Amino acid sequence: MRVLITGGAGFLGRTLAARLLQRGHLSGASGDERIDRITLADVVRAEGLDDPRIEPVAGDIADRALVERVITSETTAIFHLAAVLSGQAEADFDLGMRVNLDGTRTLLEVCRATGHCPRVVFASSVAVYGGTLPEVVLESTPLTPQTSYGTEKAIGELLVADYTRKGFIDGRSLRLPTIVVRPGKPNLAASSFASGIIREPVAGVEAACPVPDSTGVWILSPRRVVEAFVHAHDLPSGAWPTTRVVNLPGITLTVREMIDAMGRVAGQEAVSRVKFVPDARIQGIVKTWPVRFRTERALAMGFRADGDFDSIVRDHMESEEGAKREAREKA
Amino acid sequence: MRVLITGGAGFLGRTLAARLLQRGHLSGASGDERIDRITLADVVRAEGLDDPRIEPVAGDIADRALVERVITSETTAIFHLAAVLSGQAEADFDLGMRVNLDGTRTLLEVCRATGHCPRVVFASSVAVYGGTLPEVVLESTPLTPQTSYGTEKAIGELLVADYTRKGFIDGRSLRLPTIVVRPGKPNLAASSFASGIIREPVAGVEAACPVPDSTGVWILSPRRVVEAFVHAHDLPSGAWPTTRVVNLPGITLTVREMIDAMGRVAGQEAVSRVKFVPDARIQGIVKTWPVRFRTERALAMGFRADGDFDSIVRDHMESEEGAKREAREKA
Numbered sequence: 001m002r003v004l005i006t007g008g009a010g011f012l013g014r015t016l017a018a019r020l021l022q023r024g025h026l027s028g029a030s031g032d033e034r035i036d037r038i039t040l041a042d043v044v045r046a047e048g049l050d051d052p053r054i055e056p057v058a059g060d061i062a063d064r065a066l067v068e069r070v071i072t073s074e075t076t077a078i079f080h081l082a083a084v085l086s087g088q089a090e091a092d093f094d095l096g097m098r099v100n101l102d103g104t105r106t107l108l109e110v111c112r113a114t115g116h117c118p119r120v121v122f123a124s125s126v127a128v129y130g131g132t133l134p135e136v137v138l139e140s141t142p143l144t145p146q147t148s149y150g151t152e153k154a155i156g157e158l159l160v161a162d163y164t165r166k167g168f169i170d171g172r173s174l175r176l177p178t179i180v181v182r183p184g185k186p187n188l189a190a191s192s193f194a195s196g197i198i199r200e201p202v203a204g205v206e207a208a209c210p211v212p213d214s215t216g217v218w219i220l221s222p223r224r225v226v227e228a229f230v231h232a233h234d235l236p237s238g239a240w241p242t243t244r245v246v247n248l249p250g251i252t253l254t255v256r257e258m259i260d261a262m263g264r265v266a267g268q269e270a271v272s273r274v275k276f277v278p279d280a281r282i283q284g285i286v287k288t289w290p291v292r293f294r295t296e297r298a299l300a301m302g303f304r305a306d307g308d309f310d311s312i313v314r315d316h317m318e319s320e321e322g323a324k325r326e327a328r329e330k331a
Numbered sequence: 332m333r334v335l336i337t338g339g340a341g342f343l344g345r346t347l348a349a350r351l352l353q354r355g356h357l358s359g360a361s362g363d364e365r366i367d368r369i370t371l372a373d374v375v376r377a378e379g380l381d382d383p384r385i386e387p388v389a390g391d392i393a394d395r396a397l398v399e400r401v402i403t404s405e406t407t408a409i410f411h412l413a414a415v416l417s418g419q420a421e422a423d424f425d426l427g428m429r430v431n432l433d434g435t436r437t438l439l440e441v442c443r444a445t446g447h448c449p450r451v452v453f454a455s456s457v458a459v460y461g462g463t464l465p466e467v468v469l470e471s472t473p474l475t476p477q478t479s480y481g482t483e484k485a486i487g488e489l490l491v492a493d494y495t496r497k498g499f500i501d502g503r504s505l506r507l508p509t510i511v512v513r514p515g516k517p518n519l520a521a522s523s524f525a526s527g528i529i530r531e532p533v534a535g536v537e538a539a540c541p542v543p544d545s546t547g548v549w550i551l552s553p554r555r556v557v558e559a560f561v562h563a564h565d566l567p568s569g570a571w572p573t574t575r576v577v578n579l580p581g582i583t584l585t586v587r588e589m590i591d592a593m594g595r596v597a598g599q600e601a602v603s604r605v606k607f608v609p610d611a612r613i614q615g616i617v618k619t620w621p622v623r624f625r626t627e628r629a630l631a632m633g634f635r636a637d638g639d640f641d642s643i644v645r646d647h648m649e650s651e652e653g654a655k656r657e658a659r660e661k662a
Contacts, residue, residue, distance in 0.1 A: 093497060131573050131574075132573075140472075140473055141471075141473070142471055142472070142473045142474065143473065143474070143489075144492075144573065144574050145489070145492075145493070146496065146573070148493055148497070151489050151490070151492070151493040154489055155486050155489055155490075158474075158476070158482050158485055158486055158489075159482070159486075161476075161482070162476070162479055162482040165477065166424060166479070242462050242463075242475065242477070243462075243475055
């Protein structure tokens with residue numbers, strides 16, 4: 001089987017690809033099937049995965065010709081992660097609509113035209129919620145996005161459900177919590193700070209926190225979200241509700257609790273590197289996001305949250321060490 | 332001011348236009364403003380409204396050039412009624428997506444480009460609900476459309492809300508109950524029978540009812556829905572929730588109760604003209620629609636339901652009589 005990961009040059013896309021390479025198979029029409037190829041489509045060429053099964057393709061996800069090139073009738077597993085992130089989609093309305101709405105629709109249309117009903121795992125977001133929310137968000141809480149990004153993700157979910165109902169795809173949408181700790185550089189997501197206030201300090205660098213330390217964040221680790229993508233793909237069709245959407249389980253922490261955990265794991269010096277620099281634009285977006293969820297459905301479907309934030313910080317530090325070691329060995 | 336009604340050649344569009352001609356004004360930036368022109372855009376040329384203020388325009392709502400022609404900076408009131416109806420959108424997926432999704436987006440984009448933030452009243456539908464629903468649908472019930480039409484309307488609502496939030500339009504979405512009694516011919520809505528089982532029999536013609544007589548229908552009369560469009564437009568922006576959507580109030584009747592009311596108003600002979608001819612396709616669509624609602628928000632905002640179904644039948648018969656008289660006088 002062939003696998004397509006859109007947004008495949010991004011951190012989540014590459015981490016998912018690495019996991020799939022290691023695993024070697026995914027559930028298919030006739031039980032487990034060997035993965036022969038993983039196509040990583042993104043605006044830039046995906047780097048850093050050294051395996052003959054990896055095929056990086058650079059291009060625009062809203063360009064139908066590109067999408068037709070990366071989806072063949074053998075592409076039975078599609079992970080649709082490509083997106084313009086929340087801060088950028090809010091600042092550049094046209095770009096957000098083109099990539100997040102037109103891109104998703106183009107991908108679904110090409111699946112439909114190919115006619116092989118692939119499994120499509122769509123990375124949605126808790127940004128579909130917003131405004132006046134209950135203390136705890138339930139599966140039954142209505143969608144009231146307060147950002148263009150959240151609107152585009154909600155529309156994507158509706159399209160995935162309808163294309164599934166019509167038999168064009170076998171779709172599954174996951175509403176991702178904020179993924180912490182993302183390695184690498186800050187990105188254009190309004191939630192970028194949530195990783196930055198851990199990643200930079202443990203690497204000896206100062207980090208600006210644009211929100212008050214009482215701000216709550218609904219968190220899932222990179223390790224768990226990659227597990228969730230694979231699990232979402234491998235679940236049988238009948239395990240999904242007709243909406244085809246699930247809120248992934250996470251854990252809720254305030255910025256203060258995150259920083260305290262970092263202090264326990266990485267020492268007080270790291271804590272002293274966090275500087276609070278209020279940013280009204282970021283606060284305006286982040287404050288519309290919910291921070292507490294009940295996720296019985298996801299848990300019953302076999303999705304798992306992290307145990308605690310200390311382990312997330314520890315995992316991050318270990319994988320950074322591993323990456324450094326690997327770089328040294330290559331050099 | 333100029334008014335645009337898309338779907339302006341349809342029954343609701345023409346009835347709304349007639350009401351606006353009679354009224355002569357709508358609320359604008361500086362209080363009540365005189366209506367100078369009402370553009371009726373539709374795939375066919377709108378007929379039957381004899382007034383110098385009426386401008387019929389035939390064209391495709393998904394064609395940007397057409398939409399640019401009918402929206403100028405003076406077009407401060409837009410009623411967006413154009414749609415491929417439920418039965419047809421289910422049978423022709425591409426047509427439904429093009430008109431109901433691309434058409435709505437084109438209209439919103441032209442408003443945005445014009446830059447004058449017009450009031451846009453969007454005709455949505457209770458078809459945004461579906462699947463396993465509570466006994467009574469509340470404002471807080473999540474959207475789970477089970478048809479492409481419902482999906483496209485839900486997406487339209489999300490776009491109207493986001494374009495409003497961004498300041499591109501001042502949008503208001505109304506989820507319409509089934510409109511009964513529509514005059515004229517059956518249409519391609521799956522709900523067409525709900526008017527047909529009254530309209531045909533009182534005109535002395537047999538009518539086929541494709542659903543069992545226990546089927547419930549959530550009903551609003553043509554008179555009340557036109558009132559609702561005008562009221563939705565004239566309400567100040569602050570009267571709307573951030574979702575910009577309201578479920579219009581209606582009344583719930585079973586097909587049997589509708590037929591009984593017709594018997595009381597039009598006699599038993601009319602009742603005998605209803606023939607039950609089961610249609611699995613129609614039943615499959617209709618059974619996904621909710622039939623009971625709590626609409627406190629709409630009532631608090633000043634929207635009104637009909638008193639009873641007998642008056643709806645009586646109103647329909649009187650307006651048919653009026654139309655015949657008018658035709659005779661013209662002849």
